[in-house]
Amino acid sequence: MKQSLTLIPTLREMPSDIEVKSHKMLLRAGFLRQSTSGVYSYLPLAKRVLNKLEKMISEEMERLGAIEITLPSLQPKDILQHSFRFHEKDEEVLQLKDRNERQLILAPSHEEVMTQLMRDEIKSYKKLPITFYQIQSKFRDESRPRYGLLRSKEFLMKAAYSYHATEESLEATYLQMSDVYSSILSRLGLYYEMIDADTRTADGLKAHEFIVASDIGETTIAYSDESNYASNIEITPVVTSYPSSEKPMNPLEKVETPQVKTIEEVCSFFTKEQTDCMKSIVFKVDGEFVVVLVRGDHQINPIKLRNALKAQSLTLATEEEIEQLLGCTIGSIGPIKLPVNVKVIADLAIQSIRNGIAGANEDGYHYINVNPERDFAVNSYEDIRYIQEGDPSPDGNGTIRLKKGIEVGHIRMSGTWLTEKFNANFIDENGQSKPMYMGSFGLGISRLLAVMAEIYQDENGFVWPKQFSPYDIHLIPVNIHDEVQFDLASQLYHILTSYHFDVLFDDRDERAGVKFIDSDLIGLPVRVTIGKRASEGIVEVKIRRTGEIFEWAKEELIDRLNEYFRSH
Amino acid sequence: MKQSLTLIPTLREMPSDIEVKSHKMLLRAGFLRQSTSGVYSYLPLAKRVLNKLEKMISEEMERLGAIEITLPSLQPKDILQHSFRFHEKDEEVLQLKDRNERQLILAPSHEEVMTQLMRDEIKSYKKLPITFYQIQSKFRDESRPRYGLLRSKEFLMKAAYSYHATEESLEATYLQMSDVYSSILSRLGLYYEMIDADTRTADGLKAHEFIVASDIGETTIAYSDESNYASNIEITPVVTSYPSSEKPMNPLEKVETPQVKTIEEVCSFFTKEQTDCMKSIVFKVDGEFVVVLVRGDHQINPIKLRNALKAQSLTLATEEEIEQLLGCTIGSIGPIKLPVNVKVIADLAIQSIRNGIAGANEDGYHYINVNPERDFAVNSYEDIRYIQEGDPSPDGNGTIRLKKGIEVGHIRMSGTWLTEKFNANFIDENGQSKPMYMGSFGLGISRLLAVMAEIYQDENGFVWPKQFSPYDIHLIPVNIHDEVQFDLASQLYHILTSYHFDVLFDDRDERAGVKFIDSDLIGLPVRVTIGKRASEGIVEVKIRRTGEIFEWAKEELIDRLNEYFRSH
CATH class of the missing domain: 3.90.960.10 (YbaK/aminoacyl-tRNA synthetase-associated domain)
Structure with a gap:
């Protein structure tokens, strides 16, 4: 892509009221703009990262046998009546009325719509288990939208819903999904913890959250200083024993x-x-x-x-x-x-x-x-209090410490809680009608973009990992008016593109300094600069992550780049 | 994909209140379900067709140099104030308030948000022309949602917006886009007409609609019975000359x-x-x-x-x-x-x-x-009346006839109408500040699905064209309990899949009659049936479109299918 033909509005100065560095850098490097409070436009570079994330996540879902579906954003409000407890924070649901005064909501989740569909369309154990997924915008009326994509009103999620004839079958999919989430987060190079989480329902069977440690996170993790124990503080049990006093009771x-x-x-x-x-x-x-x-x-x-x-x-x-x-x-x-x-x-x-x-x-x-x-x-x-630092760890090993984290995913065995409310029943092998078992799995895609933006940056800009960078290579002729430089750059642009590299070609008539600053901000893995030694067929290659600089002959460029991109 | 693992809820009986055959067949063949009035869930088969449509349309957009972007569905209501005339049908805009009483709308279009972004981010002629596109849900509060996907509240659109320094540049992109739309509709095998349309603005320069003739369409085309003239009746000029009477005036x-x-x-x-x-x-x-x-x-x-x-x-x-x-x-x-x-x-x-x-x-x-x-x-x-059948054609050739059609796309040279209202100016080569020229281009993706569903069907079900069929091949063992049949089917499933055919493998334990009825309903281009001659290695191949039936040896199957799918 020629840089002159796309929109990458990098900023020299930053608005001072931006709180977190992911948001700051997404604005500075021209990836994102706020459209209205808590609502963002993804500019071309961000869209490319999102596309790569979506593609990878879709592949992982398909590998697991999940079926893609698209459920609507507009939902009738009365669908929530059955799942009241999922939405006790009713004020977080954006509501509207159509011209016929029909009460609608903007989907905060599709658990209910999916379960309703299952109730209507699946009658027999023969069709179970079945797992669906979709990648779509969800909506939440954040009380205080902040931190850019981390707390926005409109955000992109991958949601998956599975339905089963037995708890064992649900458990099996739950474990698979947990593996897939782990694999996705590992492929993104994120350090995460999978912690026990609120099942939210009295008989919800099990739930975990995938948390990336971060001081700007809204989740508090209670973890043991001696074991692997980690849990969302919302549900961490307190196992402190309180010694009873021997002192006599004084008069009230x-x-x-x-x-x-x-x-x-x-x-x-x-x-x-x-x-x-x-x-x-x-x-x-x-x-x-x-x-x-x-x-x-x-x-x-x-x-x-x-x-x-x-x-x-x-x-x-x-x-x-x-x-x-x-x-x-x-x-x-x-x-x-x-x-x-x-x-x-x-x-x-x-x-x-x-x-x-x-x-x-x-x-x-x-x-x-x-x-x-x-x-x-x-x-x-x-046991109704929050666990505190210094309390013993519930697993019996060590004492509790607290830290903050960003929830990027959650998996939940909802069991029959919601399906019972919706009468989503099936006929089992013996002709008995039973409620289906349900699993619910969410992964925040715009949130993952924000977490990656938080982590993959240095003082000069982004440092994208190879697989999820908007482009592979930033190709920069230092001076586009120098015919030798520009010709070699154009030639390399065609060659690199024909070798299936994604190339951003800085064909702008800008000073070299501006181009290099922008290039560091954008943060593609490799920068290829065509400068003074163009006449000798020598180009400069800079690895963004390490700062290493090489001078390579144009003839060896493809082989060396192939080698670099193949390596880890 | 094994049919037992996906959701294709075909219907034997149809609700009687469904008006149009596309909607009927999408319901019957298990592609679509209504979620609430005018709002639909796309089931797995429909999602696969949509994915193919989106992919093809994206490729066509990229080929034209358009840049992908994602603009939000939530928009501040006051953004409409500048473009009042685009939205004189205000009641069609779905409105809501967030918890801070901020007035929001659900995007009926992204022309305003995009233009606002251009105003803020593009200052120089050097960045023009530039064309963006996005594929996304849009919303409309239909007064009477009907005809399934044709008049729904939430629908999928490809929108593109282009910005230019000169009218000539806009005209060039307009012509390119017109070619691309023609090419897209041709690839879908749709007979369409490109007709003159309302520019909606006093100084809108030019606009066309792409219409597929259909009695259920909401657009009326006025066309000449002798020439190529065709126009939306909303703007067709009347050139009838009315002879003045020679009769004397009688007293009032x-x-x-x-x-x-x-x-x-x-x-x-x-x-x-x-x-x-x-x-x-x-x-x-x-x-x-x-x-x-x-x-x-x-x-x-x-x-x-x-x-x-x-x-x-x-x-x-x-x-x-x-x-x-x-x-x-x-x-x-x-x-x-x-x-x-x-x-x-x-x-x-x-x-x-x-x-x-x-x-x-x-x-x-x-x-x-x-x-x-x-x-x-x-x-x-x-000239303020609708043209009528029998009026002379405005191009001077023949008389006017009327017919109905479905608008699937529109292209519009908006000129500087909207950019002036938003002060979306740029500095030209001479240092002058000028409003950008703008083009607006829409293509209804869920609408295209409906139009294809309307056209590609016979009395037994869908007849999908090869390129946009949910799967290529329906593979059906007549009796899954017959080991020879099921083994051969399983073997062919793996072979066909490895040759990159998209195969739907009917592994369900159903009677042959049910499977064939479902198969005709779903309407994949080729059905491969493994029945009595499985032991001889012979399978039956039926071409859905022509009804031709062949008996082919398993060894020749791949070659013959390759040949079939390569041909037109």
Whole structure:
């Protein structure tokens, strides 16, 4: 491709409000432009990388026997009613109405549409298992679009859905898919971790996420400092054992605590540790109020809480609701003397607090010498807090550390959770009607582009890996007005192209400096410069990754380039 | 592909409410399913045809030097403000709001986003001309989705946009694109016509549509019965000359005409011809009321009217507005004694009406012996009616006939109309800032699939052309429990696949009759049946298009198939 004929709008100066380096470099090197908040146009170079990613991913899917399909972006809104729990974050779904007031959504996922299709079209075990895939835009109403392609409203995904007659069959595809995802990420040269993840459903059987470690990631990984254990902090179980105290229980006492609201203020007021305090928070769980207790130094994990309570919906109670229920503000909630019908759910750590401190459900007062069971009833103790650094690893080896990562893929054995809701049944070998088993597999393609852009760069620009570079070779005549140089460059352009190299030919009338800066920004694996020694038939070859520079005769160029591109 | 592993849900019975045969057959042969009103899922076979179409179209675009890009589906609504006239049918644009109340639309076109990008990124004549293309879903809020893929809310398009420094350069690309479109449609084996079309803008330079003749088409073509002339009826000029009458003008007379409203009723009441009547219709043109007159046997063409008036917006006046303006109902409007400030625009044919009939702006009355100029003033005479069968062809050769067709593509020289609105300027060789010239080119890919489905079928199913068939060969062992048959079939499956044939291997445990019915429905070019003569190594080969049947030895199969697929 002649550079004069395509659009690569490199930038000398960067807008200062760009937060992450992948986004910065995609803008600077002319790969990407924002179209509107959280929505991007992929310029020609980015499109070429995406095409290569899509091709490779499609090949991997076909190899696994998955069938390509295209499901629509527009979906009827009522399709979500069956899968409410997948979308408790309803505000993330972009909604619209057509001219007939029909309520539509823009597909955040195609699990429901696919399952509906399966229900309608597949009746017999003979057609199972079957796996579909598609590569398509999905949509999400991000509350705060940022980090460029990492949190955008319109993004490109490969999704796959599999349906099975048995759990064993699902498990087999799950393992295959896990291998394929690993293979894809390895081919991209990405270091990833496959971590335990939220199954999101009470009976979801298994789920993993593929995470690339990164400080800008939105996923927190809890991992062991001694073993391979790694898990999404959203579901990591806490196996800490809390020693029960031998101290005697003191008499419960209500103390006036003016202006004392936060845990820090409580501790400083009573000169106590956070471990002596009980944090009380009111949730609305499937329409009923529940007081949830965790220790002062712990944080409630709403996903573990929801799973523990098998809740369909779970939201924080509003200030008004708390005022009406308890007659106090948020900072004064406590577990003692609650209205009947208000359940108390406590984290396991609460059980061993002796003579603790809690809110009094009365602004300006706290109870001290609070002891569970003696002073208030607990409906159940559950593991409902986030694991913390220093907690023992759930696998029994080492202690937990935390780090951030970017989720690039997820695989999930959904089991029969969704198929039951949709009545997606099949007739088995014995004539029995049963719900299909389902697997769900996602891979973020625009996200992979962003992760690669994050990793494959140095201070001068991108450093694309050979297989996924927009072009293979950047061919640059230093001075297009020098006939010898330009002729040799044109000649090499034709030869290289005929050998099936993808060549970007910088035929622009620009200063050499500009061309080299652009070339480094774009970051193709090999730069071939035709300069002063053109008359001798000598060209300069620079390897972008290593910075190595060679002078090769034009006659040996093809062989040497073939060798370079064949090697790893 | 083994048929047991993919999804081809053929139907024995059809829902009775399906109107057109392409849609019927796409459903029956298991290519398509409706997801919600006007929105479809492409099942695996349809996806394979689409992939082949996309690949061919991409190749044609690349050959022309167009650069692939991906522009987003989500667009800010305010982007339309500059191109109002492209979207006077605002209700066809699907709109939504994000959680920050930002108004968004789902792309009906990418002309505006692309032009905005050009304005921001291209400054110099050195970067022109440049042509981009993309293949992507577009959205339209169809008032009445029907005919399956032909009028759907979400559809697949190839769009291309070109930008130029001069009109000559635009013209050159326009001609190239016109050739490429012709070549694409020819490769698909479609008979099409390239007709003059609405440029939609006052200074749009030229536009053509590619139409495939079909009774279910929404486009009406006006063509000459003697020459090559063909044009979209929306813009076909009327060149009829209306002889002026020699008859004397009779005195104007107001006649009571109870219950007489339609043109037919008027004619029968007065025993006159429709050619003696004046139809009066009130439009609201850019906020002002205009009375538009055409002869009783003619129909107003709103696009010609809008263009003649250079109107930004043009709508019919409502009943209330007419009542308020004239004090009568729709059937009684006339051009005589109108309020001041209400303009009268008349079709050219009105000029030669002598002693005609018109409404009296008073319910229950008409005027007779109405003569233009004597009885009412006309602000201008314009060519504002639809051409009719029997009118002379505008090219001077023959008379006009009408037929219906499906628009599959359009090409348009937009000139500087849109680029001026977006200030998409460049600096020319002399340092002058000028608006770019723009071309816009669309090709409906899902529409092409529908058109092919309409044409390539017989009473038993599809008859796909070789190049765009979902697979090349349908390989069918009659009885999979017959070991000799199944072994030979499996062996041939591997051999054919290794020779790069796309093979659909019917490995299902179904009766032969079911398999053959399905095979005819799916309509691959060649069926290879392995039946009773398997033990002799003889297979039956049926050519779907001609119905020819051959018995070939397995040893000669590859050579003969190669020969068949190489031939035209």
